[in-house]
Amino acid sequence: MCKLLRLKEWLSSGLEKVYFIVHRHDGTGAHLxxxxxxxxxxxxxxxxxxxxxxxxxxxxxVV
Structure with a gap:
């Protein structure tokens, strides 16, 4: 949740676009x-x- 609060703060300060990557080293559960x-x-x-x-x-x- 801490990262979400930081993003929320940046968005409030004018950030317009965020690129976010979700990765798991073995791939299992990445879609979840x-x-x-x-x-x-x-x-x-x-x-x-x-x-x-x-x-x-x-x-x-993979599940």
């Missing part, structure tokens, strides 16, 4: 982490980032 991150950005930063849509079958083996 990305989904959670987007949900939090939308909730706490009043963002309107669309939900990630995965192709069917692409993450079946």
């Amino acid at each position: 982490l990305a989904k959670y991150t987007i949900e939090q950005f939308n909730k706490h930063l009043c963002a309107s980032i669309p939900e990630i849509v995965l192709q069917p079958g692409t993450m079946d083996e």
Whole structure:
């Protein structure tokens, strides 16, 4: 949450665009982490980032 507060402060100070990368060294759960991150950005930063849509079958083996 601390990072979100910092981003919120920067946005209030005039920041217009943020590039954010979600990465996991082994790839497992990266899609879940990305989904959670987007949900939090939308909730706490009043963002309107669309939900990630995965192709069917692409993450079946990673959960």
